[in-house]
Amino acid sequence: MERESYVYKTPASKLVQVAAIAAEYRDRPDMLMTVLIRAQKVVPAFSKAVASVIAREMNIPMNQVYSFVTFYAMLSVKPQGKYIVRMCKSAPCHVHGAKEIVEAIEEQLGIRIGETTEDGRFTLEYCPCLGLCEISPAIMINDKAYGNLTPESVKDIIKQYIREDVE
Ligand code: FES
Structure with a gap:
């Protein structure tokens, strides 16, 4: 059966650009914030691949990069998706299966709740x-509401957005 999940990888050309930025600050952990701000102009999200390129080129631990990226998210500096x-x-949606809906979306988009796909x-x-x-479990995608969801129906809805097949 064809897998319907949505996989996006940071293009190698973007990783090369980020690597070049990070390499300017090799062995300068104090400049990590500067590197992240500059890298953010190249990539829409700090994926694992992006974080590991930064760690490697700056010669600093990966978890140091992650802790800064988390800090960014708390400040809402991290870009949000289109x-x-x-x-x-909330409770009514929860009892009607919100967890299964979230899991279906996470699987389809290849991200966890709170994250943004690498292509933004x-x-x-x-x-x-x-x-x-009254139509729980429900989601909104931008300003559109969808209810009475099942894991299958939400995947069909997300698929329309993947294909840009929405008004
Ligand atoms: S509990 Fe009100 S919309 Fe989910």
Whole structure:
């Protein structure tokens, strides 16, 4: 059966650009923030591949890069996707299977909740009640609402966005 998951890898040309930036600051861990700010102009998200290139070229531990990237996320500096998929995490949606919906989206997009796909197209996040409890479990993608979801139906919806088949 054809796998419907959505896989995007940071293009090698972008990794080369990030590597060149990071290499300017080899053995300068104090310049990590500068490197991340410059790298962010090249790549829309700090994937594992991007983080490991930075760690390698700067000659610093990977977990140091990760701790800064996490810090970035807390400041909301991390770029958000073109499509923001918001999963309601309030009780009515929860009892109607929100967890299974999130897992289906995570599998399809290849990201975890709170993350953005490497091409910057999708961000997946939790939010409080969307006011759609009567059609729970529900999500919103940007300003569009979708309810009565099943893992299968949400994958069909996400597929439309992957194909840019939405108005
Ligand atoms: S509880 Fe999910 S929309 Fe209200």
